[in-house]
Amino acid sequence: MKHLKNYYYPSSIEEALSLLTKESTEIIAGGSHLITAKSQSTNNLVDISRIGLNYIKKEDEIVRIGSTTTITDILESPITKEIGNGILTKACQLIADTPLRNVITLGGNIARRYPWAGLPVVLLVLDAEIVIKEQGGKSQTITASQLFESRKVRKDEIITEVIFPVKHGWFCRYEKFALTTVDYSWLTMAFSTKIEDGMIIDPHIAVSRIIKAKRIEEVEKFLKGKTISTLDLDEAVSKLKQAVNIISDYRSSKEYREHLLGVLFERMLKELKKEVEQ
Ligand SMILES: Cc1cc2nc3c(=O)[nH]c(=O)nc-3n(C[C@H](O)[C@H](O)[C@H](O)COP(=O)(O)OP(=O)(O)OC[C@H]3O[C@@H](n4cnc5c(N)ncnc54)[C@H](O)[C@@H]3O)c2cc1C
Known part of the structure; x- marks a missing residue:
């Protein structure tokens, strides 16, 4: 941070907000991204770690x-x-x-x-x-x-x-695919649903990294009301692959990411079936 001039430690939300009206000012929380960020133009940092938001x-x-x-x-x-x-x-x-x-x-x-x-x-x-x-x-x-x-x-x-x-009793799963435990994610996704009488009641699917983080409503609509024991996993997986407009980057191709997406989603759906059958 070549141009950093002031580092503020406000003690309340109000004080922090008033400091943020200064030009070229940014909040710092954990600092893990700011310290590595390429943009070096910030003059003032407002540290919000002491304004009562740790609870x-x-x-x-x-x-x-x-x-x-x-x-x-x-x-x-x-x-x-x-x-x-x-x-x-x-x-x-x-x-x-x-x-x-x-x-x-x-x-x-x-x-x-x-x-x-x-x-x-x-x-x-x-x-x-x-x-x-x-x-x-x-x-x-x-x-x-x-x-x-x-x-x-x-x-x-x-x-x-x-x-x-809290979503008590909901089926919820999270998957992150990365090459090592500390590597940045290649694909991140989460799935949750309320289940009643073996039926998918309120499915939520969200995907990120291969697209900007968002819910995939088309597949949620497809799953809603389906009986889990008779759910066609291949059909569900292929609906997800069609619905997500995957972007490639230097790490992996569109095809590889599409395959990963299918593997992770199928894994979640198999766990859902297992949980319902128990
Ligand atoms: C080597 C490395 C590996 C990492 N791996 C992962 C990983 O696997 N998964 C993962 O999820 N993250 C990972 N991260 C963390 C992630 O990339 C960000 O660095 C982190 O989430 C930023 O959080 P922070 O509290 O440090 O925010 P800071 O770096 O302090 O701030 C980040 C940005 O958010 C703004 N900001 C912070 N708090 C607030 C607030 N309360 N209100 C408004 N604006 C705010 C800041 O102004 C700044 O623009 C990794 C980071 C590093 C350095």
């Missing part, structure tokens, strides 16, 4: 996690293990390595739509909501789909909290 609270069937809570804190909390039958903790376990998980924050993982980020697909399949504090102190609560598909977080706004429904 995990359960209220009835909802868990509220403050945005500066680290991935390690999420992993170590008994409360978060309940969310989506452990899907949030599984995704957190697969983020980078221990030293990085000690600094990476929930808010930092979702604020800028990094293609390799593990948590966006989890928020999407859990119907999580994101609370954003704007200038003037007004709060806006938006859905994960809005955050990842249509609304950017401006540099003068702060994500303060993520609200997770």
